Amino acid sequence: MIATLAIPLAAMAQTAPPPPEGLRMDKVDQPTPINQPPCANVQLEKREEQAVLRQERFKGFAAANLERRKQISEDTARMMKLATELKDELAQAADDSLTPGLISKLAEIEKLARGVKEKMKLIAGGT
Numbered sequence: 001m002i003a004t005l006a007i008p009l010a011a012m013a014q015t016a017p018p019p020p021e022g023l024r025m026d027k028v029d030q031p032t033p034i035n036q037p038p039c040a041n042v043q044l045e046k047r048e049e050q051a052v053l054r055q056e057r058f059k060g061f062a063a064a065n066l067e068r069r070k071q072i073s074e075d076t077a078r079m080m081k082l083a084t085e086l087k088d089e090l091a092q093a094a095d096d097s098l099t100p101g102l103i104s105k106l107a108e109i110e111k112l113a114r115g116v117k118e119k120m121k122l123i124a125g126g127t
Contacts, residue, residue: 072119079112 086105098106
């Protein structure tokens with residue numbers, strides 16, 4: 001009885017179901033972009049393009065860092081000038097009172113110092 005059941009089951013396992021409507025079975029073995037290995041030339045071209053983009057990005061970062069350093073230098077020079085002026089004005093003053101002009105110079109020095117501190121933290125393209 002087991003042998004009689006096994007024969008029809010084996011016959012059913014060997015027959016494939018008909019393909020769904022619209023599926024072409026005549027082109028099943030032809031290679032497609034999905035099942036082909038990547039072309040070495042295409043991979044090499046992509047790597048070269050990425051290298052060029054990295055170099056351009058690096059040049060941009062270098063220019064941004066150079067500009068940042070220039071700004072830091074200018075702000076530091078301005079801060080030194082203000083500090084020297086403030087020191088001279090305080091030395092000339094008879095009493096230790098602060099005038100509105102001195103207070104505004106102090107505020108500007110503080111603003112420049114904070115800006116320099118923040119710019120020193122930034123590095124374009126850094127990690």
